[in-house]
Amino acid sequence: MAEYNIKELKSGGLMKQKEKDLFSLRLRVVGGYVKSEQLVILSEIANKYGKGYIHLTTRQGVEIPNINFKDFEKVRKELAEVELEMGACGQRVRTVTACQGKECSHGLIDCLFLAREIDKKFFGIGGYPHKFKIGITGCPNACIKPQENDLGIMGRLKKRFVKENCDYCGLCAQVCPVGAIEVDKDNEKIIFHEDKCIGCGDCVYSCPTNAWQKRQEGYTIFVGGKMGKFPKLGIRAFDFVETKEEVFKIIEKTLQFYKEFGKQGERFRDTLDRVGLDNYKEYVR
Amino acid sequence: MNAIKPRETLNLEKVACPNSFVRTKLKLEEMEQGQVLEVILDDGEPIKNVPRAVKEEGHEIMKVEKLDNKWRLLIKKA
Numbered sequence: 001m002a003e004y005n006i007k008e009l010k011s012g013g014l015m016k017q018k019e020k021d022l023f024s025l026r027l028r029v030v031g032g033y034v035k036s037e038q039l040v041i042l043s044e045i046a047n048k049y050g051k052g053y054i055h056l057t058t059r060q061g062v063e064i065p066n067i068n069f070k071d072f073e074k075v076r077k078e079l080a081e082v083e084l085e086m087g088a089c090g091q092r093v094r095t096v097t098a099c100q101g102k103e104c105s106h107g108l109i110d111c112l113f114l115a116r117e118i119d120k121k122f123f124g125i126g127g128y129p130h131k132f133k134i135g136i137t138g139c140p141n142a143c144i145k146p147q148e149n150d151l152g153i154m155g156r157l158k159k160r161f162v163k164e165n166c167d168y169c170g171l172c173a174q175v176c177p178v179g180a181i182e183v184d185k186d187n188e189k190i191i192f193h194e195d196k197c198i199g200c201g202d203c204v205y206s207c208p209t210n211a212w213q214k215r216q217e218g219y220t221i222f223v224g225g226k227m228g229k230f231p232k233l234g235i236r237a238f239d240f241v242e243t244k245e246e247v248f249k250i251i252e253k254t255l256q257f258y259k260e261f262g263k264q265g266e267r268f269r270d271t272l273d274r275v276g277l278d279n280y281k282e283y284v285r
Numbered sequence: 286m287n288a289i290k291p292r293e294t295l296n297l298e299k300v301a302c303p304n305s306f307v308r309t310k311l312k313l314e315e316m317e318q319g320q321v322l323e324v325i326l327d328d329g330e331p332i333k334n335v336p337r338a339v340k341e342e343g344h345e346i347m348k349v350e351k352l353d354n355k356w357r358l359l360i361k362k363a
Contacts, residue, residue, distance in 0.1 A: 105341060169349035174356075175333045205337040208346035 013086035014072065015063065024055065024065040025075065026087035028123065031098030031115040031136070032060030041082045049075050059133070061087055061095050092126040093255070097135040099144045101155070107138030108201055108217055109155030114244065122251065129262035129271065132255065133226075140200040140220075147234040150268040151254055152222035153247060156199035156240060158215045161190060166211035172203035199240075218242050221250055223280070224269035232269050237281060253284040289347060289359055291323035292316060297335075298327055298355060305331040306338045309360070313344065316362050321347065324358045332356045 013026035034042075042062065046054050051066040067075055076086065088094050096119045101111030115136050122134070136153045137144035146152025168190070170183045180196035181203060183189075199220075203212045219241040225234030241247055254268075257280055262271040272280055295312050297305045309324055316322060326332050336346055339360055348359040 105338065170351055171332070171336060171349045171356075174328070174351075175337075202333065202337070205340065206333070208336060208340065208349055 013089060014069075015089065017065065019066075021069045022065075023067050023069060023072070024063045025067050025072075026057070026089060027062045027064070027079070028085040028087045028095070028119075029061045030096055030119045030123075031112045033098075033112060034062065035082070038082045038084055041078065041084070045075055045078055057095075059095050059135075060097050088124040090126065091128050091130055092124050093122045093128075093132045093134065095133075096123065097133075097144050097149075099136070099138050101136075101138040104138060105205070106141055106200070107155065108157050108199075109136075109138055109219065111136045111138050111144075111155070114153070114247075117244075118248075118251065121248070122255070125255075128255065128258055129264050129266045130268070132258065132268060134251070140198045146220075146225070147222050148225045148227050148231075149234060150223070150225065151251060152225055152234050154220040154222070156218050156220050157201040157204065158199060158218065158240070159201070159204050160213050160215045161192065162211050162213060163190075165209045166190065167209055169208065171206055171208065172212055175202045175206045177202065216242065219244075219247050221247070223254065224272045226267050226269050228267075234269075235272075235277060237277065237284075250284055254280075257283050289321060291359060292320040294323040294325075296325045297331065298325055300327075300331070302330045302334050306335050309335055309339060310342070313339075313342075313360065313362050318362055320362050322360045322362065324360060325352075326356045326358065328354050328356070 015024040015026055017024055042054055046052055046064050049067050049071045050064050055063045055065055057063055096115045098111035098115035101107040101109060118134060133149045134151050135144045135146050135149040137146045138155045142154060146154045168183055168185045168188055170185060173181045173183045178196045178198055180193045182191040204214050220236060221238040221241055222234030223237045226232055258268050258271055261275045293312060293316060295309060297308060305326060312322055326335055339346060343363040345361040346358060347361050350357040
């Protein structure tokens with residue numbers, strides 16, 4: 001058996017198992033999106049080299065357990081034929097998670113498209129104090145749990161009210177999850193509490209007369225979320241970011257900040273708590 | 286508006302999601318374009334989900350009316 005460096009191998013998605021020479025192969029999957037032809041090859045590999053099953057990770061990834069180290073190169077080649085690559089472990093930018101975005105009737109932003117762009121730009125980059133996780137969710141239902149990520153992105157919507165279209169049926173007030181809308185049918189008046197609005201768009205998508213209309217899509221950014229032994233929910237650092245370009249700038253600056261101020265072995269949240277949220281925000285802006 | 290006479294009526298009281306929408310959709314499938322379906326829905330999830338789903342499928346919601354703990358919709362099939 002050739003000499004190998006576990007730490008080096010880990011960066012390429014090889015997870016050492018308890019059993020000698022066996023590894024679980026972690027793959028690079030973006031937003032849980034796997035093509036059916038890739039699934040066929042995964043099945044073949046699991047049968048041929050593993051024990052006939054795969055493991056779906058908590059962050060939408062795929063791992064093939066029980067691969068003997070000596071088969072690694074062969075497996076890697078077979079994966080490459082269907083454009084599957086090894087994933088990331090260690091102190092790196094990890095798998096980018098995403099919900100179905102606009103394929104879901106609640107989704108406000110194209111999560112998969114954004115996830116792919118973020119993956120292309122940041123996936124696997126190392127040299128940080130610890131791992132760094134990014135998750136993208138399409139709306140305030142937050143199914144992907146952006147608040148559990150070092151940096152979480154959430155789709156949001158700003159709307160406008162077109163008085164002429166409204167027939168004061170009261171549906172918007174009924175569907176609003178935070179009571180941001182009051183409808184006074186008798187006096188034909190709508191009271192909108194903008195400070196309460198979470199930008200989910202339920203009113204816009206329900207309104208029978210198109211009195212509530214979408215004005216603009218945008219992004220809320222959470223930072224410093226983590227799970228593990230000492231879980232903390234992410235902090236809503238940027239409430240409404242208007243463009244994708246700005247989101248990219250925030251990710252880039254955040255990683256830069258982490259590299260510059262983080263202590264070795266410290267998760268981003270700990271850096272944030274130590275250096276201060278205001279200092280971070282100032283650095284990013 | 287009260288003059289609109291629905292062709293069919295669907296009482297979906299105590300029918301939970303997603304069945305409330307599925308039954309509305311199936312009923313609309315049986316109907317002709319332009320015909321009007323009256324649907325009675327419970328408060329809560331059904332009224333949150335059914336109107337937006339009906340709208341997404343391209344039908345016109347002609348009227349929304351609140352009746353105590355229920356809602357009445359008039360839907361014109363697209």
